[in-house]
Structures are given as structure tokens and as C-alpha cells.
Amino acid sequence: MKCLILTVLVVVTVAFAADEKYTTKYDNVDLKQILSNKRLLKGYVFCLLEKGPCSPDGTELKRVLPDAIATDCAKCSDKQKNGSKTVLRHLIDNEPEYWKELEAKYDEKGQYKSRYEAELKSDKKE
Structure with missing residues (x-):
């Protein structure tokens, strides 16, 4: 009986962990406003x-960013995934110095860089 209860607890814990998503509390932040305003963008960077x-x-963002990068945004909402693409594209195309600094901090080994660059290139073709 104890084994059955333990098994059920483990299954429930795994099920809840698998459904865990990042908060959507900040999903309505106006990314275009931030990206077009050097002062605001600098604050976030x-x-x-x-x-x-x-x-x-x-x-x-600072709390979840390492996990989001490592898991290919598996816990992100669709709006968060689209927003991250918008921000990445903007930083790569318009703010190369910020991009280099952020890349050095969050992707020291460059293991995620090629994945995201390939994804952004394929998005541009669509």
C-alpha cells in the first residue's frame, strides 16, 4: 500500500511539473515600445x-531566461515564443553590441546560438 501511495505521489508530481509554464503576468508588455526606445531597452539589457x-x-525575465534558452522555450506561452523571436531578431539586426554581451553571459559556449539563428532565418523565409 505504501508503494502504491508513493507511486501515485510521484506520478502526480511529475504531471504537475510537466504542465508548469512561465507566468503570463507580463505578456502584455509592449515589446515594440521597449525595442524602439533606447533608454527602456538599455534598462532591460x-x-x-x-x-x-x-x-x-x-x-x-532574468530568472527564467537561462531555463527558457536551455529548453527551447518549452514552458513559454505562444505569445512569449513570438515575443522572444521579435526581441532576438531586433537585437541581432539592430543592437549587435547588446547581443554580443547577452550572448556572452547566457550562451558562453555558443551551444544555443546556431539553433536560434537557424530558426530566425527560417522565419524570415516564411
Whole structure:
């Protein structure tokens, strides 16, 4: 009986962990406004690089970013996945210095770079 209860607890725990998603609390942040405003963008970048203070949404982003990168955004909502593509594309195309610094911090070995660059290229073709 104890074994059965333990098995059920493990299955329930795994099921809940598998359904875990990042909070959607900040999904309505206006990314276009942030990306078009150098001051706002710098604030977020400096937050992620630990060079400046973080807003509540910046703190949440900094907390989940390593996991999101490592898991190919498996816990992201569709809106978060689309938003991350928008931000990546903007940083790569328009803010190469910020991109290099963020890449050095969050992808030191370059293991995720090729995956995201290939994905962004395929998105441009569509």
C-alpha cells in the first residue's frame, strides 16, 4: 500500500511539473515600445547583464531566461515564443553590441546560438 501511495505521489508530481509554464503576468508588455526606445531597452539589457536595477518584469525575465534558452522555450506561452523571436531578431539586426554581451553571459559556449539563428532565418523565409 505504501508503494502504491508513493507511486501515485510521484506520478502526480511529475504531471504537475510537466504542465508548469512561465507566468503570463507580463505578456502584455509592449515589446515594440521597449525595442524602439533606447533608454527602456538599455534598462532591460542592463538588468539582464546585472549592470543595473531590474523592473518586476525584468526580474522575472532574468530568472527564467537561462531555463527558457536551455529548453527551447518549452514552458513559454505562444505569445512569449513570438515575443522572444521579435526581441532576438531586433537585437541581432539592430543592437549587435547588446547581443554580443547577452550572448556572452547566457550562451558562453555558443551551444544555443546556431539553433536560434537557424530558426530566425527560417522565419524570415516564411
